[in-house]
Amino acid sequence: MSISARTSMPRTVAVHTALILYTLIALFPVFVILINSMKSRKAIFREPLALPGPDTFDLVGFQTVLTQGNFPLYFGNSMIVTVVSLALVLVFGAMAAFALSEYRFRGNFLMGLYLAIGIMIPIRLGTVAILKLMAAAHLTNTLTSLILVYTAQGLPLAIFILSEFMRTVSDDLKNAGRIDGLSEYWIFFTLVLPLVRPAMATVAVFTMIPIWNDLWFPLILAPSESTKTVTLGAQTFIGQYVTNWNAVLASLSLAILPVLVLYMIFSRQLIRGITSGAVK
Amino acid sequence: MSERTPFRWHIAVFLAPAVVIYTLVMIIPLFATLDLSLYSATETGTKFVGLENFRTLFGDAHWAEQFWNAFWNNVWFFLINMAVQNPVGIALAALLSLPRLRFAALYRSAIFVPTILSFVIVGFVWKLILSPIWGIAPSMLAAIGLRHLFEPWLGQETTALTTVALISVWQFIGIPMMLIYAALLSIPEEVIEAAEVDGITGMAQFWKIKLPLILPSIGIISILTFVGNFNAFDLIYVAQGALAGPDFSTDILGTFMYRTFFGFQLQLGDPNMGATIASVMFFIILIGVCLYLFGIQRRLRRYQF
Known part of the structure; x- marks a missing residue:
């Protein structure tokens, strides 16, 4: 029996839906922090889920973090x-x-x-x-x-x-x-x-x-x-700076970015390491 | 070889740096902490008091109340992790290991991202998202017509601990997912084919064939979760502060030990009582690990090929 016979169309869709849903749960919080760290204070509160646009783009948080x-x-x-x-x-x-x-x-x-x-x-x-x-x-x-x-x-x-x-x-x-x-x-x-x-x-x-x-x-x-x-x-x-939302979000972004970059570089190594049986 | 083998110095040289650092910084302090719990500070110095500190911790109404509060909170924290993190992690691994799944590597990497983030990031990110002031959580609930369900979950005594436990689940789900994924991949193809010949496919195949075969890995993730949870501190400290508010409702053994050791607000720090709590944590973890090694792991062995 070939492998393709096991997989039906509706099942594939269901599997991907479940995985995409969980991927969103995993990444959403990080995404929210990153986009809002680049917005003005008003925009952070008015439309927290909007991407930074030309009139809401503001790096004041990063300025505070880097100077203070x-x-x-x-x-x-x-x-x-x-x-x-x-x-x-x-x-x-x-x-x-x-x-x-x-x-x-x-x-x-x-x-x-x-x-x-x-x-x-x-x-x-x-x-x-x-x-x-x-x-x-x-x-x-x-x-x-x-x-x-x-x-x-x-x-x-x-x-x-x-x-x-x-x-x-x-x-x-x-x-x-x-x-x-x-x-x-x-x-x-x-x-x-x-x-x-x-x-x-x-x-x-x-x-x-x-x-x-x-x-x-x-x-x-x-x-x-x-x-x-x-x-x-x-x-x-x-x-x-707990009340300075721009600064808080910017400092969180600065803390996330280096780890994220390192992870992107090493993630294949990490996953290969785990699946190669080193930890079993 | 005519003469007897001389002392092989290179073995000692290879072992020495690791053994010295490990012994000095880890093993000796662990036992010194157990030892410190047998002493008490007086005006003239410290004196040996035997198990008096333990009697205070369990017997004194004030201490016992705090200890058992932290202990049962810790048990609940662990149960939520076991009940949510591990089944969801296993389910995700089962989906990811399906043959010919497209984008599997992408999903795997994305779902593992929270695990690499520091507690500081995780704690604050969720604090902001669940904050009633910012309103991401309320407005998202409003979008699906459930605005009335929103509550300041981290700020209420009844919901704070469960919420923090779920944040911990979100953070660490990558670990069971990866370990189970690796275990599922290592199941020999012949076993799966034999099952198919017998007409066992899909969900039945997972429950009847794969699950029994990955039980040893489920044992490992359970004990890892246990040790990690009974040693947890950072997430609570970041999200709820050293006082593990509101009103100690999120206090677990790690935060309790930290407060006792360093003191907070009006209470002075007490290294000996801190060491006593650390010793109790040590024994809890030791008992858990021994139960696993001698009770569970031995019985699981026979499922391995």
Whole structure:
């Protein structure tokens, strides 16, 4: 029986109607914010669902945000924290995953189990003690404290996914390297790492989103003006300008756009990562 | 090999950075938090009080009332997520995995968009849309003739918690959708063909063949939802503030712990009571995860190929 025989016209229409309806629900709020951030105050209230036209187009909200808020600074902080944590999670995670998947040693299984605890138990529950630790190390209100926390938070899942992938790297290749006299470090960095690049990209996307979006740790560990991340900065800015609708909508748009652009670049990678079985 | 294998230093070097950071910043603080809950602050410093803090949390009328309020709100928050997010996510995945569906990649990417947005964006976007001042929600209801149904859902004690839970559903529906979608794609074609030969198609095929096969993935999304919900904080904090208003009707364990730890308005922050609440959350999550691992997951295994 051919596949086309299974699909009837009315059924196809029903399926698409359901999916389009849910797509609208998913995208509508984002759309409303983006269009209204570019309208004048009157237009925002009079016709919230209309696109900005020649007489309603107004960027006053963005002007307020860019002159009153420290968004370039917040953005820089978020970039530093996300990129550095991500790099540490990928390098340290891949190293540990390699040790667990490549060598047989006593305690290998227990070490794997120990490192997997963090997948299920959220790091947030240790906040009280983390704050004490950071205060004792004079790291409160530094980006370093956030980087350390996010690295610890990202490692368990990264190690879990990467070690699954590293088991699939051919032994012949590594053994050929060993016969040629390459050190274990050289084998890892030049032979194995390039081969697990697709898995690294998947881990990168999974690690990046929660770090960029986190509100809890910036609020607790680094709330000072000079160390605010975009998420916390937008939160406090909106709190102060809550009645200035143009500014609120503009700051929301500014917070949405970078993530949306990143998502468009990485979405194929993300979806391929999830469907390739890394998380099953 | 004539001599015994020497200590393989490279294994230690590969493991060390990850293990050190993970242990120092995650494992030790987790246990230190459990430990902190056994102490109490006095004028002269802290002193060991055993389980006294837990007795206060559950026994003292004022504390117990707040705790159980947050706990049951959290349970409701979780139930709404389970009852709406997961079935809708599964339904969307089932539709997306239909063979030869056009634009499937486009739908998939679009439906996942809310999941990548930060809580700050999600919280404020919905606050604005549901705001009685701006009037997007009322005017949209008016357009379909249901204007009278509008209420300030986020501002009323009876509806605020459910509304926030539904916003959370909207935000995270992408995760069950993706995981179930992946599970549906991994069902071998032969199984589906065999079902068709037996005349099982359409809805019956989904209920009788596919659903039993994806049960392990449904188990995983359930436990992910459980851990995520009992650890939630951000969305409530952004949409309703640290006081989880109106009148604590949206207070869940995460916001309760935050307020206790940092203090708010007239109440001073109390790290030890904060740690006590964190410990209770730890045990709730631990019990949930253990129930899943030893009770549910084992039983599901036999459905896997």
